[in-house]
Amino acid sequence: MSKAIALGIAGVTVSAAMLAFGYTAGSRSDHVAAAVQPPVEQFAPSSQTVARGDVEAIVRDYLVQNPEILIEMQTALEQRSQEQQRLAQEQTIGNASDEIFNASYDGVIGNPDGDVTIVEFFDYNCGYCQRAMQDMEAMVAADPNLRFVMKEFPILGPDSQKAHVVSMALHLIAPEKYDAFHRELLMSGRATEASAIRAALAQGVDETALREEMKNPAITEAFGKTYELANQLSITGTPSYVVGNEVVFGALGQQVLAEKVELARSCTGENC
Numbered sequence: 001m002s003k004a005i006a007l008g009i010a011g012v013t014v015s016a017a018m019l020a021f022g023y024t025a026g027s028r029s030d031h032v033a034a035a036v037q038p039p040v041e042q043f044a045p046s047s048q049t050v051a052r053g054d055v056e057a058i059v060r061d062y063l064v065q066n067p068e069i070l071i072e073m074q075t076a077l078e079q080r081s082q083e084q085q086r087l088a089q090e091q092t093i094g095n096a097s098d099e100i101f102n103a104s105y106d107g108v109i110g111n112p113d114g115d116v117t118i119v120e121f122f123d124y125n126c127g128y129c130q131r132a133m134q135d136m137e138a139m140v141a142a143d144p145n146l147r148f149v150m151k152e153f154p155i156l157g158p159d160s161q162k163a164h165v166v167s168m169a170l171h172l173i174a175p176e177k178y179d180a181f182h183r184e185l186l187m188s189g190r191a192t193e194a195s196a197i198r199a200a201l202a203q204g205v206d207e208t209a210l211r212e213e214m215k216n217p218a219i220t221e222a223f224g225k226t227y228e229l230a231n232q233l234s235i236t237g238t239p240s241y242v243v244g245n246e247v248v249f250g251a252l253g254q255q256v257l258a259e260k261v262e263l264a265r266s267c268t269g270e271n272c
Contacts, residue, residue, distance in 0.1 A: 085234055089247045092232040100149075100229060100242055105222040107150040107171050107178040110140040114147030116264050118257065119242040121153040121230060124167070124191035125160045126238040128251040133186055135254040139261075146261065150182060151226050153238055159192045166196035168222060169213035170205055177203040 063069060093100060101117050120136070122129040136148055152167060154160040163185065171178045177200075185191055185199040200210055230236070233247050241248040241257065244264030248257070 089233050090245050092229075093242060093245050093247075096229060096232070099225060103149075103222070103225070105168065105171070105218070106152070107167075107175070107182060109136065109148040109150065109179050109182065110146045111144055112147060114145045116145065116243075116261050117147045117149055118261065119149045119151055121151040121226070121235055121238055121240045122186075123154050123156045123160050123238045124163045124185055124196070125156045129239045130186055132239045132251040133183065135251070135257060137183075138254055139257060143261070150178075151229075152223070153226055153230060153235075154223070155236075155238065159190065162193035163191035163196040164223070165214050165219055166193060166200060166210070168219040169210055169216065170200045170203070172216065172218070173209055173213050174203070174205050177205065 100119055106119075118136075118139075120129075120132070122132075140146055140148065152164045154164040167178075167181070167185065170181055181199055181203050184202065185196055188195060188199065197207065197210065201207055230240075233240075233242070235247065235249070237249065239251055241260075243257070243260040244267055246260060246263075248260060
């Protein structure tokens, strides 16, 4: 646990203790209008005001003697934060379902009519995305009813952004070639505009048409929508996935994703 978190929790504890003591600003001679009976007899009597320094010393001594309280408080705070994030993600997935799972500008790998969709937010220069590619290939080969939607999410600098522009342009003019192009570019090393164009030309795409499509303002608009979705889903890194009503962070492997797919398949009505 970081020092900042510990200090923050201790500060909250002090504030709560001060309220319990009936602390008010002013000198020691000031008295509270309505005294509050403290929960522990060792604390100052309810009939007198306790100075801030005295409260802080008491709380500090107690926390030093019982440091596990800070860990318990941090755990409770993290659990509450995670639950709030999960509920917010579920709400976003429900409200933006079409934009997440069926956006026309996203490439699709696997069965376009599959009964379960995995949405992957990826960057062509993400090493973990390259490793996750093998998981995707294995899952698609093993499950003919699986559909992968590729959310182009360039966050690793200018080279990534330019490579993804080429990718989006290829998808607009030749969506049937996207699968092979995607695999080639993702696994060919550092992705740049030049390497992306080479990968596109290797699929038989006309270079003039490709370069013209790269100027299409719809590409910038699509990136904007993806960035906004990522923000709403608390996605800040790649790869990240949406499966069913859940967000999965990181390249956790084929087994974890397969479990999420089966959970999504079994999710019907109140069982979700």
